[in-house]
Amino acid sequence: MKCCRCSEIAEAVCRFCGRAVCGDHIQGMNYIITVYVGKKAIPRSLVVADAVFCGLCKPQPEPLDMPYLDTD
Ligand SMILES: [Zn+2]
Numbered sequence: 001m002k003c004c005r006c007s008e009i010a011e012a013v014c015r016f017c018g019r020a021v022c023g024d025h026i027q028g029m030n031y032i033i034t035v036y037v038g039k040k041a042i043p044r045s046l047v048v049a050d051a052v053f054c055g056l057c058k059p060q061p062e063p064l065d066m067p068y069l070d071t072d
């Protein structure tokens with residue numbers, strides 16, 4: 001598998017979109033495993049710091065509404 005940003009052999013795969021990246025183009029991004037409600041009803045997230053990120057995809061900072069999945 002080759003890097004999505006050049007033609008070098010890829011060393012890792014983006015945690016967010018699955019693109020392959022080489023050592024030169026690998027980037028880090030916090031990856032949220034799960035979100036839960038903590039003390040005083042404050043939402044908290046369990047995060048992996050510096051997960052593999054390709055630099056091309058765009059992880060959204062907040063959940064998106066998906067009204068087309070609403071079956072009511
Ligand atoms: Zn590359």
Ligand SMILES: [Zn+2]
Pocket residue numbers: 014015016017018019053054055056057058
């Ligand atoms: Zn990506």
